[in-house]
Amino acid sequence: MILAVLLLFLLGVPAVAGAQLPIVDAHIHYSHDAWDVVPPKEAAAILRKAGIKRALVSSSNDEGTQKLVAEAPDIVVPELRPYRLRGDASTWTRDPAIVPYVEERLRRYTYVAIGEFHLFGADAELPVPKRIVELARQYGLMLHAHSDADAIERLFRQYPEAKILWAHSGFEAPERVRDMLRKHKNLWADLAFRSEHGAGGKVSAEWRAAFLEFPDRFMVGTDTFVPERWHYVPEHAAWSRGWLADLPADVAERIAWKNGEALFGGARPKTR
Numbered sequence: 001m002i003l004a005v006l007l008l009f010l011l012g013v014p015a016v017a018g019a020q021l022p023i024v025d026a027h028i029h030y031s032h033d034a035w036d037v038v039p040p041k042e043a044a045a046i047l048r049k050a051g052i053k054r055a056l057v058s059s060s061n062d063e064g065t066q067k068l069v070a071e072a073p074d075i076v077v078p079e080l081r082p083y084r085l086r087g088d089a090s091t092w093t094r095d096p097a098i099v100p101y102v103e104e105r106l107r108r109y110t111y112v113a114i115g116e117f118h119l120f121g122a123d124a125e126l127p128v129p130k131r132i133v134e135l136a137r138q139y140g141l142m143l144h145a146h147s148d149a150d151a152i153e154r155l156f157r158q159y160p161e162a163k164i165l166w167a168h169s170g171f172e173a174p175e176r177v178r179d180m181l182r183k184h185k186n187l188w189a190d191l192a193f194r195s196e197h198g199a200g201g202k203v204s205a206e207w208r209a210a211f212l213e214f215p216d217r218f219m220v221g222t223d224t225f226v227p228e229r230w231h232y233v234p235e236h237a238a239w240s241r242g243w244l245a246d247l248p249a250d251v252a253e254r255i256a257w258k259n260g261e262a263l264f265g266g267a268r269p270k271t272r
């Protein structure tokens with residue numbers, strides 16, 4: 001009897017410890033104003049504490065991503081944001097100086113994606129975004145676009161073989177997201193900075209239908225767009241595990257980490 005209890009205890013502990021679902025976070029920024037508030041070592045510790053297996057990281061400017069790669073090369077998957085400062089988000093499409101900045105970084109470091117960038121409608125046809133798409137093609141990189149459906153369509157017209165990660169699922173309704181996923185087999189969608197799909201720890205009927213139709217195309221993301229959001233990373237991971245538990249286990253695992261791992265997890269940063 002004592003032996004049986006002991007055995008259960010020994011078997012039970014690792015089972016409980018292993019119950020935490022790993023998370024691949026597809027939407028992390030480590031931008032210039034975060035470096036002092038949350039130093040690189042602390043940022044890496046936050047990711048580990050949150051059970052983040054992998055994080056797709058882009059920063060304004062890219063030095064932030066390189067600082068995090070140095071601290072957590074096993075977790076951080078680098079993507080190149082075409083911004084030198086946060087303010088570039090609203091001006092980059094018309095700023096020719098973005099192009100040499102991006103070209104220089106691409107020569108120096110290895111990335112899996114260019115993004116996350118903000119691009120809407122016909123702005124996708126401007127010379128700077130078009131050049132960025134060309135560079136993505138040349139280097140074989142995904143695009144991570146905070147865009148409306150129109151800009152996503154324009155990106156696919158410029159680069160039909162592109163792999164595009166649609167940031168925030170375009171802040172579109174689940175029906176519209178499903179339409180786009182049906183139309184484009186190389187489109188994935190992150191759920192960063194949205195909460196209605198898992199409000200109260202339950203998955204709404206509309207989102208459930210989207211997740212069950214496309215279990216291989218969604219992934220979670222925190223979006224640390226301001227430094228304070230870094231302290232929210234563990235809570236966001238825990239919240240994600242909560243609503244994911246309302247889905248079939250295999251679908252939950254895919255959205256939590258397997259989809260991100262399949263799309264960009266195998267790519268490792270090059271050491272200089």
Ligand SMILES: [Zn+2]
Nearest residue numbers: 027116223225
């Ligand atoms: Zn973002």
